[in-house]
Amino acid sequence: MEININEAVISLVVGDITKEKTDVIVNAANSGLRGGGGVDGAIHRAAGPSIMAECRQIGYCPAGQAVVTTAGNLQAKYVIHTVGPVYRGGTKGEDRLLESAYRESLEQAVRKKAASISFPAISAGVYGYPLREAARIALKTTIDFVKENQRIELVRFVLFSRDVYDAFEEELKKLV
Ligand code: ADP
Numbered sequence: 023m024e025i026n027i028n029e030a031v032i033s034l035v036v037g038d039i040t041k042e043k044t045d046v047i048v049n050a051a052n053s054g055l056r057g058g059g060g061v062d063g064a065i066h067r068a069a070g071p072s073i074m075a076e077c078r079q080i081g082y083c084p085a086g087q088a089v090v091t092t093a094g095n096l097q098a099k100y101v102i103h104t105v106g107p108v109y110r111g112g113t114k115g116e117d118r119l120l121e122s123a124y125r126e127s128l129e130q131a132v133r134k135k136a137a138s139i140s141f142p143a144i145s146a147g148v149y150g151y152p153l154r155e156a157a158r159i160a161l162k163t164t165i166d167f168v169k170e171n172q173r174i175e176l177v178r179f180v181l182f183s184r185d186v187y188d189a190f191e192e193e194l195k196k197l198v
Contacts, residue, residue, distance in 0.1 A: 032161070049104070
């Protein structure tokens with residue numbers, strides 16, 4: 023599914039984010055920027071060791087924030103590592119932190135003069151965020167951002183399985 027917001031395109035696809043050709047690929051990292059399982063592990067494996075060296079230099083990223091590295095062997099120009107919240111019942115400010123993770127990633131992309139960016143479903147894996155809620159926050163934050171920022175031309179949500187895609191599609195239909 024694809025929608026237009028002003029001049030920008032927001033697109034939902036099923037796929038592996040490491041194959042993306044957008045200027046930026048967003049990683050769902052942990053605060054220690056140490057790599058790990060899920061999409062984080064996949065991005066580091068595909069990118070090679072240079073971005074892990076940059077992550078070690080940076081050292082830390084709190085939940086809701088984002089840091090930038092180059093993209094090693096990936097086709098993207100940059101990897102933006104953002105840290106989503108671990109879901110602990112929804113009463114610990116998880117919604118604001120997840121919104122901030124998307125917004126800060128988009129801000130960093132604009133700072134790097136990127137025109138296109140790919141996101142995974144941040145916090146929706148091991149971090150346990152309920153899928154529908156995570157999808158709604160991802161899409162709402164992105165739509166609001168591209169309405170205000172002309173530089174971003176393409177935002178792709180690269181979703182690893184059909185059930186994640188279906189959740190994003192249903193939530194996107196509700197928002198437009
Ligand atoms: P978090 O710790 O933020 O929950 P995970 O990596 O556990 O992050 O999961 C986030 C989402 O990324 C999940 O929907 C998972 O299925 C998905 N995912 C895992 N590998 C990839 C990949 N190569 N490309 C895109 N999405 C992926």
